[in-house]
Amino acid sequence: MTPPRPRLQLQAATGIHRGDRQYQQDRIEIFTHPRVAGLMLAVVADGMGGRSGGRMAADQVILTSRQLFDRFVPSQEEPLSLLQSIVRESHLMIKLSAISAEQEPHSTVACVLLQPDGHCHWAHVGDSRVHVFRAGRLLVRTKDHSYVQELVDAGTLSETMARNHPMSNVLTSSLGTAEDPPFVSDSMPLKAGDVVLLCSDGLWHYFVDTELGSALDRLEPRESCEFLIAKARQRAVGRGDNLSLAVLKLGRSEARAAAAPHGTRP
Template identity: 60%
Template sequence: MSTSFRLSAATGLHKGDRPYQQDQVVIMAHHRVKGCVLAVVADGMGGRSGGRAAADQVMMTAKQVFERFAPETDSPEAMLGSIVREAHLLIRLVAIAAEQEPHSTIAAFVIMPNGSCMWVHAGDSRIYHFRNGQLLYQTSDHSYVQTLVDQGELTLEEARFHPQSNILLNCLGTAEDPPLIHHRIPVLKHGDVLMACSDGIWHYFAPEELSSITRLLSPREASQFLIERAQMRATGTGDNMSLAIVKIESIPSDKPDKPTKPRSASKSGKGVKPADQTPGSSSPLVS
């Protein structure tokens, strides 16, 4: 039977145990080109108003740049780079005008109509690429503890619980321009899952857990489960939480390639329940 692809997607946002929310997240479909989707997570820092303003600026910039983006002719890497550079500049201008020190991370990926995917990140918000329950790739944090991991002084598990795990070396709004760290997936396949999230989520899960959860649950169910479980594991000290999950699913075509004979009812008399449709937005990809 011939198949096509669809995107099933969901976002999650929760303030955790903090008195206010500084994270922001969005998944948006291109206004003109079907099958082109952008996901962005931003973790704001710099006090109640400053951090939220920085994250909001990332969201506003992402929407404006993506609206100008022409998937047929424009470079997706250049588009993502524009989001990072423009948001960084605007956050710096806000800092000067308001005498604050707002900063924000960014983790953003764009899925193209031909099934390819590009991403960019700055800070310690992460992007994961899972395939059939296995981790294929994840971003590397721009943090102090990540440098210790890279130098062999810490394991990844030790880094998760290091007392200085919240110290960032690069993000948006700092004095120096953030690095543009790109990654490209040539072709997404059925069973692939892309997940962007802030440290309020990934801090409480090993990659193996995340891959299993996103494989077994729909994006909507996985988002709810991860937020609830992270809040439980934080035991009253949890950070803001934000995540965006996109799953690549195959759906059968309307007409089978070959005629099939009807099956007789089972002896028990019970019919077979059809698979539930996964909630969330969907767009076709080229198979």
């Protein structure tokens, strides 16, 4: 008989900062399932469309994610279906909200569903990213829906050049636009010591993957959030965007329940 897979303990933290903008349009949340111990959903949304429009779009992503996750029944539904519903319904609700809004609200989304046994599923739209690190080494990084990413894919621009390109903020897809967004998802089993990072472009823009991996490997989630925000703010030199991140770090445990997430808001 195959022995049961040991439960993985989770340490989690979130961080958010307004940067040098007048208002905050990022939203980041980690939800625990109301009926299934150890089942968690992390979501980051980077709103666009003016002061109220962008925040409204990001708020709608978070609200839709919470409602769908609360109704999710793992024994009857596939994780892929939940993530697809989050993308599709958030997109629809933002479009409906735009009817009564002066601005044109849009948002990115990156979401991660983490199961009690450590299996991880994710989806994203836009340039908010999901990363998976093991022992400080990058295993997975989502590919942005952006103009510069298309240039990188075509071989006409390097990753380094793309980071500082004058059109680096131009997206080819987001939630709330006229065109339906693509649904891009993947999954993998995680091991003790693995770290999942979700973040908006206001954070990842200031780091290479090796820097992120090193910080996440040597620091606990709360400390890594504080460190990465402080370093991003320093490197922005007064021109920083809104930034947000969630860090999920796994460790081996026989405990029945995962640790509750903590938030940090510098």
